[in-house]
Amino acid sequence: MNRSELGAALRALRQASGTEAKTVARSSVMSASKLSKIETGKLSPSADDVDRILTSIGVSDEVKAEYMEAARAVATEATAWRLIQRAGLHKAQKQLQAVEADMDLLRVFQPALVPGLLQTPEYMRAILSRHDDLTEETVRRTMSARLERQEVLYDEDKTLRFVITEPVLRWLIVPTPIMAGQLDRLISLTRLPNIDLRVVPLAGAQRDIPNHAFVVRDDRSVSVETVHAKVVVTDPRDVALYVAKFDGFAEHALSGEALKPFLEGIRDDLVRQRESR
Template sequence: MSTDFQRARDALGARLRELRTTGPAGRLTGPQLGERLGWPHSKIYKLENGRQTATATDLQAWAEATGQPDAVPELHSRLSGLVSHVRSWRRQLATGHRPVQDAITVEHARTATLYIWENSLIPGMVQTPDYARAVFTRHAQLMRSPKDTEEAVRARVQRQEALYDSRKRHRILMWEGALRALVCSPAVLAAQLDRLASLTGLDTVELGIVPFAAPLKIHPANGFWIYDDRLVIAEDWHAELWIDDIDSIAVYQRTWNLLRESAVFGTEAQRVIAQVQRAGWATSARGELPLGEASST
């Protein structure tokens, strides 16, 4: 998907170059356009060569500086199509985590069946408030974004009301490693595991665990969420990918199905959760300090 994104950025850059070289007043050089805009000419070439993503403001200024303001709607349309697929965390989190949660809530409301795969974290849809708080806090530190942690936690927990909506289905798979990851304190993780165990009896939730010892049909790579058959959202460190083309969605659906073949459900899933809980209690009983607990956040 990063290749598709780069191709779209390259195409936008080519269009910007065309506007620069075919304006009504004649061809402008990169330095000439940069001078008109008050930009270093290196920015002109980075945008044209697909090495930098333009903002909506950049595109409007470019069209006006080349004497072609009528091109603004087309340029904005190109940008909208590009950023709708790759949504950088830097831009999304400029005002904190709450707006991101609100955008996801809109997609949840439109969805009848949600398919989830997570390999390193408990999915947000079933997180306890304390677990969610730890995740948001650490992510805000990493991204150096505004800390609106409590608002984000409330939005995430409120969204979980859908778990009890008889019109919806949540088919959740996770790697055993997600049950063991100490992204929070051991006490918070213990409560989170209790929460997971309590969900195995809900008729609106299918909870599957892929144990460490399970034979795998496909490697357990990054997490992703499938919203019916219309959208996939996958996360990376720099951005979220919003994927809506049919062929790519089909790849994620096949991947989810392959992962499901290695999962256990019901009492078997509860047994895996219980084993992880016992391992955590045994560590605490020995007085060992688990990884991640050397300092508090």
């Protein structure tokens, strides 16, 4: 089944259910225009898009399993950041919030920045404000939506695993006081029972290369962040590659009782460096 055939099948299922397109689009957290492009084969849907559409239509578990398998087979979706920005960064955050509400297990690997779910408002603003093409209103709305997403951190029914590399905590892309506050935030989050935060230290031999950031939601999909685009991978064979890479870094990262003094040491180093200038 190719993209056009999948879109036509989804449209036929919707029409057979008697559900209006605008109703399906609304409950699927997408615009009516996007749903129309999916149904006409002009846009390849992600597995999450198909999941939400089928849930909205109310198909049986058997039918849903069949079409989800087809969706994963055809969907490796790349969306340029400029298009995501044009549609609204705050809307992208809302879509992520909807996806995260349905998941049980989140794995985040980040070698460049503190993951969005763990960011303080100050860190968040500093990162977003670096982009000259973002207006103050865009920054404000995106921050508000991302902070709403952070409510998932306190849902003990979900397991949230984060692996970051030590340079993330030392790379002063934000002012030192903001980074120090961010480190305090990370220390406090390690106390939450459903959060597993780990840091890959620079000291010692490494067994893998931290190519780029990626997010694995359950074992269903992977979001990969490149310079120009966000790529969503849903083929189970490819998802397994990312899970293995995540587990490899997690195995050799600091966690638990060893992590707190490590984070406190980096924070204190940053503060001392600032005071000595």
